[in-house]
Amino acid sequence: MMMMIARTRTWMATAHLSDAVIERCLQLAAWSAVTTLALITLFILREGMPVVFDRGPMAFLGDVRWAPTRGHFGLLPMIAGTAVVTAGALLIGLPLGLAGAITLAELAPMKARLVLKPMIELLAGIPSVVYGFIGMEILVPFIRERGTLGGPGYSALAASIILGIMVLPTIIGISIDALEAVPKSYRDGSRALGATQWQTITGVVLPAARSGIVAAVILGMGRAVGETMAVIMVAGNAVQFPGSLLAPVRTLTANIALEMSYATGAHARALFATGIVLFIVSLSLNAIAGRVRSGKRASFA
């Protein structure tokens, strides 16, 4: 009897002990993403900051010339390039994406949704190099050879269009979530008052889902800002402030990937410094989107 109690006790103790150990391990794993983020921050800063301290931040943010092997580290043309193609991408991706989200969340019958939603998710799965390739093979020659367009074809316009397609899954996916979070009673109320379905969507559903859609747009922006390979393949990568949409531009991401392989010394560090700027922009966009979203979630609760 005593033995049995003792044995049960040890069994329970080990069960508890191992449970505690397991919980500890799980907790450790839970921090893995945060740890990774910290490591990334540490290493990007460690590689990039020395040259920023050395030349001063204005060498990067106050100079329009990028010629790192000659000691010029101006990132302004790349910041402008990123801004232009991102704006262009949203101009294309926002109306198309919002329309897609409205269709899927509000209009399409269940059966159509079951087919359409995975297709749009598949759009997100296609490798960015394939998008870039399609851009090089179809879009660039089209722009170059079309009389009203012209220029070298490799351009802000080509990058905007490709990015506009690439941000669609992000914008559609998150907008759908936002639209679906709007309580059904909102729609019923509006319809009961005699509004058409479209009036209900524009007058009630969209305003109610506004912050979620704003978050979708911001995350789409983050996607466009961070895309590298597709942009490098179609943007032309000229280090200049784009005079027109038909002019070639270089983005921050392209700047890094283009010059990484042969860069040495201060040049390589300057590419990490480019990464720091990109990193800060991405984190900020993500934080803004998170704040916008969580604010709204609370209001429906």
Added chain:
Amino acid sequence: MARVALCLAVTGCTRAADAHVPAGAVITLAGSTSIQPFAERWAEEYAGGRIIVQSGGSTAGIKAAHDGTADIGMSSRALQPAETAGLVETVVARDGIAVIVHASNPVRALTYAQLRAIYGGTIRNWRQLGGPDAAITVITREDGSGTRDAFEQFVMGASHEITASALVTAYSGGLRKMVSQDPNAIGYVTFSQLNPQVHALAIDGVTPTEPSIASGAYRLQRPFVFLTRGAPQGAAQQFIAYVLSDAGQRIARAEGLAPVTIQ
């Protein structure tokens, strides 16, 4: 990242040592990314031992030869006086840089001054060069590329810079493809990249050919240099002798370089 390239070179060395191939049979080459593919070709054909080829750039190659992290440093540019101390340079081949246009472009020759004006952004239309009335699409390699470095040195000089509106690509094959697809484009690639889809221009009256590069008549070229600390010895000496032999030089020629020891 000179530091980075070095670290890679070092890990390469340790691994080679770990492999325990008989001492002296493993030779490490490090440096110019332009030479790397050719060095790998020589290494493939070389029967006298195992060759490990690391890239990292000419500057890293010179440094690796200095501090002995590589048996042979590879540089695709002539060394500056300050860099040569203690190093023996062996030119193993010459690489021409061809200025290319679309095969349909009627312009077939340029002077260095015209080339400088095109890449400097002051000549912007083919009409100014006797061609059609069309804007010139200027294409260049990225900053840091050895080919661009050589082009800037020979064509642009210290005082001129390549125009900011030039398209930039990090791949010489890709640059050739871009030129082959755009009738108004101009670019530059190493001689070995030439193919019938693009046309190589004569510069100051000289067309890039193997003989004109080998003789030095075509000036837009760079030497491929192997560097050793002191005169090459042992396994390194044998490998360099192989590269300079008829067999080694024929490989260089087949790969589009101008040989230095055979006609």
Added chain:
Amino acid sequence: MTMPRLLAPRSAQRVAMTLMWAATAATVGLLLFIIGFVLRRGASTLSWEFLFSSPRHSGALGGILPTVVSTIYVSAAAVLVAAPLGVAAAIYLAEYTKESRLTRVIRSGTDALAGIPSIIFGLFGFAFFVTALGMGWSILSGGLTLGLMILPTVIRTSEEALRAVPRHYRDVAQSLGASKWQSIRSVVLPAAAPGVMTGVVLGIGRAVSETAAVIFTAGVALKMPFSPFDSARTMSVHFYTLTMEGISDDMAYGTASVLVVTILLINIGAYTIMNRLTRKYR
């Protein structure tokens, strides 16, 4: 957005519906066009021999076998990193904690990591794994980098899957005397497995299609890799190189076709698993 002044509500409704559906059709059309374009041009190159033979002349001739193998190795390494870590993190978040400042920090860190551009992962992987830890350009460096990159995907989908398991599963298990971990291991996890699998499979998809983060960590060596320390060129990187170096259009389209078909299969796989899960709890 509103146009009642211009059109009567009913006409506006009709015009708007047409526009919405047209835009959606355009989006889906784009997808079908991209897939169709790649596969049609790649069809002539695609064969078993293309998949299972080695490339010659930098990939201008021959097949893509080493890149297929490299892709499998690098993705497998990524999953080996991301799956255990991600699932464990998800279990902790879903089963062991209530919403608190701690979980908010973890969750926003995970969200932030998901938003980091892949080129930053490439820079980080290069500085950390390749250089600082001395792993060189290798399958290991590439796999670890990609593993950390897909970690947020795995955490999120796994957490959702765990939360979808009905409360009473746990209650029943624990009332039968199982400890918390025992109930999770033997009841909750199996129930959530399909959802967890979906996350892992989607993570594999991202690893397969990624280029920017791999090219600076796994390198570009076009050889059959033999050890985790060998440099390797994945299919995506090979395709990028074929395209950017202008090596061969046929080979580029062929490789793109293999990539697209792989992604297609992975997505269909993930979708099928997910469907099974949702049907189970309906």
